[in-house]
Amino acid sequence: MTIDILVNNAGFGHSGKYHENPAEQEFALLQVNVVALAQLTRLLLPGMVTRGWGRVLNVASTAAFQPGPHMAGYFASKAYVLSLSESLAYELKDTGVSVTVLCPGPTQTEFTERAGIKESLLFRLSAQSAEKVAEIGYQAMLKGEAVVIPGLHNWVIPGLHNWALAQSMRFVPRGVARAVASWLVK
Numbered sequence: 704m705t706i707d708i709l710v711n712n713a714g715f716g717h718s719g720k721y722h723e724n725p726a727e728q729e730f731a732l733l734q735v736n737v738v739a740l741a742q743l744t745r746l747l748l749p750g751m752v753t754r755g756w757g758r759v760l761n762v763a764s765t766a767a768f769q770p771g772p773h774m775a776g777y778f779a780s781k782a783y784v785l786s787l788s789e790s791l792a793y794e795l796k797d798t799g800v801s802v803t804v805l806c807p808g809p810t811q812t813e814f815t816e817r818a819g820i821k822e823s824l825l826f827r828l829s830a831q832s833a834e835k836v837a838e839i840g841y842q843a844m845l846k847g848e849a850v851v852i853p854g855l856h857n858w859v860i861p862g863l864h865n866w867a868l869a870q871s872m873r874f875v876p877r878g879v880a881r882a883v884a885s886w887l888v889k
């Protein structure tokens with residue numbers, strides 16, 4: 704069977720202090736968010752490169768851009784997805800194969816209930832529709848863009864703050880980034 708398009712979307716998060724969360728929950732998160740994504744990507748890329756065409760869409764999060772106290776394992780898992788995807792995008796230049804990493808901010812799905820953060824400030828401020836985020840990711844994947852943060856593409860939709868938050872992390876001290884992320888998640 705030939706697979707030319709891989710979308711690594713499966714993922715989940717949970718809130719709470721890392722040392723108090725059930726260990727099996729933390730390891731299951733790593734398995735789904737990191738290990739499965741890494742395995743599928745490594746498995747399918749060689750065939751795509753040999754055939755000279757392929758598209759990989761990895762779903763990270765704006766959580767990938769800073770540490771996230773109270774969702775530590777989740778934020779760390781998404782940092783892995785962002786870093787791996789960007790490196791692969793560069794390595795694969797001129798092969799016909801692209802790797803795109805989609806970094807959504809709060810999005811209206813079942814994620815918040817599973818993660819136990821439905822009432823967090825982050826989600827109460829604004830959440831984009833899943834359809835809009837999926838469309839932006841899909842189009843970016845077809846074009847072979849490396850990194851896409853929904854909210855940058857259209858200045859009037861709620862979501863511009865996703866881009867602004869992600870970019871601002873480059874300029875603020877790490878201690879401030881940790882504190883802001885903790886405040887938003889709680």
Ligand SMILES: NC(=O)c1ccc[n+]([C@@H]2O[C@H](COP(=O)([O-])OP(=O)(O)OC[C@H]3O[C@@H](n4cnc5c(N)ncnc54)[C@H](OP(=O)(O)O)[C@@H]3O)[C@@H](O)[C@H]2O)c1
Pocket residue numbers: 712713714715716735762763764765806807808809810811812813814815817
């Ligand atoms: N919603 C947000 O605010 C948000 C923001 C940034 C990034 N994301 C990312 O977007 C992606 C999709 O999440 P979502 O928001 O659509 O949440 P969702 O509605 O909870 O959907 C999660 C998806 O992941 C699958 N999944 C979860 N655990 C799994 C497991 N152990 N094995 C196999 N599949 C599993 C689920 O499959 P089943 O339904 O079969 O369990 C479902 O298809 C995730 O990677 C998430 O981290 C979400």
